[in-house]
Amino acid sequence: MKRRSLLTAAAATLATPSLLTRAHAATAVGVTATEIKIGHIVAYSGPASAYGAIGRGHVAFWKMINDQGGINGRKINFITLDDGYAPPKTVEQARRLVEQDEVAFLFNPLGTPNNSAIQKYMNSKKVPQLFVATGAEKWGDYQHFPWTMGWQPSYQTEAQIYAKYILKNKPDAKIALLYQNDDFGKDYLAGLKVGLGAQFDKMVIKIVSFEVTDATIDSQAVTLKDSGADTLVTAATPKFAAQMIRKVADIGWKPLHFLTHVSASVGAVINPAGPERAVGIITSQYAKDPTDPTWADDKGMNEWRAYMKAHMPDSDVADSGYVFSYGVCHTMLQVLKQCGNDLSRENIMHQAASLKDLAIPTLLPGVLINTSATNFHPIRSMKLSKWDGKTWSLFGDVITG
Amino acid sequence: MPRIAIILGCIALAVLPLLGASGYQLFQLTLVVTYAVAILGLNLVTGYNGQVSLGHGAFYAVGAYTTAILMDKFAVPYWATLPVAAVICAVFGFLIGLPALRLGGLYLALTTFALSVAVPQLLKYKLFDDYTGGVQGIVIDKPDAPFGLALNSDQWVYLFTLAVGIVCFVLIANLVKGRIGRAMIAIRDQPLAAEAMGIDIAMLKTYTFAVSAMITGIAGSLGAVAVQFVAPDAFGAPLSLTFFVGFVVGGGASIVGPIFGAIFVEFIPNIADQISKAAPGAVYGVLLIALMFVAPGGCASIVRKLAARMPWNRKTT
Numbered sequence: 001m002k003r004r005s006l007l008t009a010a011a012a013t014l015a016t017p018s019l020l021t022r023a024h025a026a027t028a029v030g031v032t033a034t035e036i037k038i039g040h041i042v043a044y045s046g047p048a049s050a051y052g053a054i055g056r057g058h059v060a061f062w063k064m065i066n067d068q069g070g071i072n073g074r075k076i077n078f079i080t081l082d083d084g085y086a087p088p089k090t091v092e093q094a095r096r097l098v099e100q101d102e103v104a105f106l107f108n109p110l111g112t113p114n115n116s117a118i119q120k121y122m123n124s125k126k127v128p129q130l131f132v133a134t135g136a137e138k139w140g141d142y143q144h145f146p147w148t149m150g151w152q153p154s155y156q157t158e159a160q161i162y163a164k165y166i167l168k169n170k171p172d173a174k175i176a177l178l179y180q181n182d183d184f185g186k187d188y189l190a191g192l193k194v195g196l197g198a199q200f201d202k203m204v205i206k207i208v209s210f211e212v213t214d215a216t217i218d219s220q221a222v223t224l225k226d227s228g229a230d231t232l233v234t235a236a237t238p239k240f241a242a243q244m245i246r247k248v249a250d251i252g253w254k255p256l257h258f259l260t261h262v263s264a265s266v267g268a269v270i271n272p273a274g275p276e277r278a279v280g281i282i283t284s285q286y287a288k289d290p291t292d293p294t295w296a297d298d299k300g301m302n303e304w305r306a307y308m309k310a311h312m313p314d315s316d317v318a319d320s321g322y323v324f325s326y327g328v329c330h331t332m333l334q335v336l337k338q339c340g341n342d343l344s345r346e347n348i349m350h351q352a353a354s355l356k357d358l359a360i361p362t363l364l365p366g367v368l369i370n371t372s373a374t375n376f377h378p379i380r381s382m383k384l385s386k387w388d389g390k391t392w393s394l395f396g397d398v399i400t401g
Numbered sequence: 402m403p404r405i406a407i408i409l410g411c412i413a414l415a416v417l418p419l420l421g422a423s424g425y426q427l428f429q430l431t432l433v434v435t436y437a438v439a440i441l442g443l444n445l446v447t448g449y450n451g452q453v454s455l456g457h458g459a460f461y462a463v464g465a466y467t468t469a470i471l472m473d474k475f476a477v478p479y480w481a482t483l484p485v486a487a488v489i490c491a492v493f494g495f496l497i498g499l500p501a502l503r504l505g506g507l508y509l510a511l512t513t514f515a516l517s518v519a520v521p522q523l524l525k526y527k528l529f530d531d532y533t534g535g536v537q538g539i540v541i542d543k544p545d546a547p548f549g550l551a552l553n554s555d556q557w558v559y560l561f562t563l564a565v566g567i568v569c570f571v572l573i574a575n576l577v578k579g580r581i582g583r584a585m586i587a588i589r590d591q592p593l594a595a596e597a598m599g600i601d602i603a604m605l606k607t608y609t610f611a612v613s614a615m616i617t618g619i620a621g622s623l624g625a626v627a628v629q630f631v632a633p634d635a636f637g638a639p640l641s642l643t644f645f646v647g648f649v650v651g652g653g654a655s656i657v658g659p660i661f662g663a664i665f666v667e668f669i670p671n672i673a674d675q676i677s678k679a680a681p682g683a684v685y686g687v688l689l690i691a692l693m694f695v696a697p698g699g700c701a702s703i704v705r706k707l708a709a710r711m712p713w714n715r716k717t718t
Contacts, residue, residue, distance in 0.1 A: 044674060045682040046639060056678060082674040082681050087538070087635040088628045089670075092429060099425040113538060113632040120540050120629070182525060182536045212525065 028344040029127075030104030036336065036343060037077045038062070039097030041109040042133075046084035051110050053315070054133065055080050057325025058108065060311040071336045074343075079103060087117035094118040098127050105130055105348055108151070108328050112136050112183075115148075123147045128349045130335070131328050131378070135262070137187050140376040142353075147345075149352055149376045151328050153286055153401065155187035155235070155260070156194070160401035161284055161382050162233060162258045163195025166203075170256065174205050176229035178220055178244060180236050181209040188235035188260065195401070205229055210240065221247040231256045238263045242273040249277035257281045261382075270387065279389045284382040284399075286367050287327060291318050292391065300361030327362040331369055331378065334358055366398035415563055424555040428627065429667060431559045434566040435624040437663035440647040441573055441656075442616030447645075448653035449577055450609045451589030453506065456513030458641030459520040460490050460614040462631075464621025466524065469539040469631040470532050479544045479626045483565065486622040487615050494614020498607040517641035524633035538632025541625065562623045569616055574656045576612070585609055586654070617644075650692060652699025661700035665692070 030037035042055035062078040070076065079101055083089040090109065097103045098121075105128035109115055112134040122129040123145050131151035132139050139150030153161075166173050177192060179185035189207070193200050206227035208220045217240055224232065225248075232255040234244050241263030248257065257280065263269045264283040288295045295301040304326050308317055315322060336343075338351040355378065358369040369378045381400040385392040418430055443457045467486040471477040477485075497516065504512055524533050533539070546557035576582055587595035588602055596602055625631050643666050651662025673684035696703050 044678055045670070045685070047637070049682070052678070059678070080678065082670070082678070084639070084670065085634070086639070087630055087632050088432070088624065091628050091630065092425075092432065095425040095428055099423055113536065113634045116537060116540065116632065117628065117630040117635075184536075212522065 030102050031343040034074055035077050036074050037103045039103035039106045040080040041083050041090055041093045043085035044082035048085040053319050053321035054325045057322045058329055061329040064311050085111055087113045090114040090117050098125055107332055108133050119145055119148050128345055130352055142376040151378050153379045153382055154377060156191035157380050157401035158284055159188040159191025160195035161399045163192050164399050173203055173231040174229045175203050175231045176206040176224040176227055177233045179209050181211050185235045217243055218247050225251055225253040233258045235260050238268040242269045245273035245278050259283045275389055278387045281387045282384050284384050286379055286382045287323055287363050290323050303361045323362045327360045330360045419556050427555040427559045431562045431627045433663045433667045434562045435620050436666055437659045438566050438569050439617045439620035440644055440659035440662045442613045443644050443648045444659050445573055446609050446613035450585045453510040454513040455510050455641050455645055456516035457617045457644050458636055459516045460617040461621035462520050462636035463493055464490050464618030465625035465631045468622040468625040469541050472541045473539045483622050486618050490618025491611045491615035495611035498610030517638045521633040521637045541629050543629050558627055650699055652701025655701030657704055658699055658701035
C-alpha cells in the first residue's frame with residue numbers, strides 16, 4: 001500500500017511538468033477559451049486626429065466579426081486607446097495594454113515616431129506589434145525586430161516600382177530626383193538606388209534635396225530642369241509637391257513626372273497646383289479609391305460599402321481611412337484564423353509571417369499579401385496611375401518592388 | 402510643526418506606490434512627477450513673476466535632447482546628464498529671456514509660443530541630424546537600479562525621478578519664500594513700486610526666466626529617461642500648451658499647484674478617451690471648463706481653503 005502510493009506520487013511528479021507546459025501553451029497571454037484581447041493605439045485627439053477614423057473603423061469591424069460568432073468560437077475584445085499622436089503617450093498606452101490589460105498583441109498602432117517609441121519595448125517584451133500604420137522602410141527589419149511588422153507598401157518599395165517601370169519603358173531616361181531631406185525622402189533615394197541597381201549612376205543625372213523648413217523649392221526646380229533631365233521623381237510631402245507641379249509647368253518643363261503616392265491627394269495637391277498643370281503625372285496605388293467610379297460595381301468595394309452601410313451608417317464613405325481599416329483588419333482576421341487554437345504570441349507572429357497570396361477586397365486586383373520569415377513587408381505590389389486632368393486612372397500591370 | 406509632518410506624510414505617500422504599483426502605474430506616476438517639475442518651472446516665471454510663457458515645451462525639449470544625445474552618442478550615464486541639461490537650459494533660458502522679456506505681457510506670450518512652434522523643426526534640421534537623429538529621434542536604454550538594490554527598473558526610475566523632483570520643489574519653495582521671491586512677486590504686482598524699491602526689474606526677470614527654464618529642462622531630462630525615446634514631434638506646441646493648462650489648473654503662484662496640474666494633464670486625457678472615442682478633445686474641454694467653475698483659482702486655492710480650516714491654523718490666526 002505504502003509502495004503503491006509512493007509510486008503514484010512519483011508518477012505524478014514526473015507527469016506534472018509536462019502537464020504544466022502543455023497548460024501554459026494553451027493559455028497564451030490575452031487569450032481565453034472565449035476571447036482574444038487585442039490592443040490598438042491611434043490619435044483620436046491632437047494634430048493627427050483625422051486618423052481617428054481608422055480606429056473607429058477597426059472597432060466596427062471587430063464588432064461585426066463578434067456578431068458573426070467570432071473566430072473559432074472566440075470573441076474579439078478590442079481595446080483602442082488615444083495617444084494624441086504624442087510618442088510619450090504612445091509608450092504609456094502600450095505599457096497599459098501590455099502590462100495592465102494583458103492583450104495578446106498590438107494591432108496597427110499609428111504613426112512613425114509613435115511606433116519608433118514603442119518598438120524596443122514591444123520586442124523586449126516579445127509582444128507582437130503587427131501591421132503598423134506607417135510607410136517607413138524600417139518596419140520590415142525582421143532581423144533586429146522580429147516582433148514588429150509593417151503592412152502598407154514602404155516608400156522604398158514605391159521608389160523601386162518607379163525604377164522598374166523606367167527601366168522597362170524608358171531605358172534611356174535621364175532622371176532627376178527631388179527629395180525631402182528626412183527619412184521619408186531618403187527612403188525614396190534608397191529605393192531608386194536598389195531599383196536601378198548598376199544603372200543608377202548612369203541614369204540619375206541630378207539629385208537635389210530640400211528641407212521641410214524651406215519656404216519654396218523654386219530654385220531646386222530650375223536646377224533640375226537645367227540638368228537636361230527628361231524624367232523627374234518628386235519625393236515630397238503635399239505642400240512641396242503642389243509647389244513643384246506648379247513650378248515645373250510654369251518654367252515650361254515637360255518631364256515624365258513621378259509623384260509619391262503620399263502626395264497624390266486631389267484636394268491637397270492637384271487642385272492647389274492646378275489640375276491642368278498636373279496632366280501626365282504618374283503615381284501609384286495599392287488600394288481601391290472609394291471615390292473612383294471604376295469601382296462602382298466592384299465586388300470587393302460593394303462588400304465594403306455594404307459593411308459601411310450596416311455597421312457605420314453615419315460615416316463618410318469618401319474617407320479612405322475606412323478603406324484602409326477594412327483592409328488591414330481583413331489581414332489580421334486571416335492571421336487569427338490561421339492560428340487555429342494556438343494563439344500564443346509566437347504562433348501569432350509565425351502566422352503573420354506565413355501569409356500566402358492573400359487577396360483583400362479593398363486592395364487593387366493583383367495586389368496580394370505575402371509574408372515569410374524573411375519578408376516583413378506584406379504589401380510589395382502597386383499599380384501605376386496617371387492624372388488625366390480630372391481623375392487618376394490606373395494603367396499597366398501590377399508591379400512588385 | 403504640523404506643516405513638516407504633512408510634508409513628510411506626502412513624501413511617504415509618494416514612495417508608497419513602490420510597494421504595490423505595477424510597472425505601468427509606476428510609469429504613469431513617473432510622468433506625473435516629471436510634468437509636475439516642468440509645470441513648477443513654468444509656475445515660477447508665470448505664476449510668481451507674472452511673465453506669460455507659452456513656450457516652456459522648448460526648454461523641456463532641450464533638456465530631453467541633452468540627456469538623449471549624451472547617453473546615446475557619448476555614453477554618459479543618465480544621472481550625469483541632469484546637471485548638464487540643467488546648465489544648458491539655464492543658459493538657453495537666459496539668452497531667450499534677454500530680448501524676450503523686454504516685450505511685456507501678451508507679446509512675450511507670443512514670442513515664447515513662436516519658440517515652441519520652431520523647436521520641432523529645428524530639431525529636424527540637417528545640420529544637427531547626426532546628433533538629433535532627425536525625425537526618427539533617439540531611442541535610449543532604460544537605467545537599472547544601482548548598488549544592487551532590489552528594485553526593478555520601473556521602480557528605480559520612479560524613485561530617482563521622485564528624488565530629483567523633491568529637490569526641485571524644495572529649492573523653488575525656498576527661493577520664492579525669500580528676498581528674491583518677494584521681489585519676483587513685487588515685479589508681478591507693482592512693477593513701478595518694485596523699481597522704486599531698487600529692484601533691477603530687467604535683470605531679475607531674466608534670471609527668473611533662466612531658473613524657470615532650468616527647472617523645466619531638468620523635467621525634460623527626467624522625461625527622456627522615463628520614456629526612453631525622444632523625437633521632434635513629441636515636443637511641439639501642444640506640449641507647451643499642456644504645461645500651461647497644468648499650470649492654470651493647478652493654480653498660479655503655488656508650490657503644490659503644479660502637482661495637481663500634473664495629475665490633471667496626465668490622467669484627464671485618459672478619462673476623456675474612455676468617455677468618448679469620437680470626440681475626446683471635446684470631453685477634455687468640458688472637464689476643463691467644469692474644473693474652472695468648481696475651483697476658479699486652481700486646485701491650489703481649494704488646498705489653501707482647506708488648510709485654513711485646519712485646527713492648528715485656526716489657533717494661530
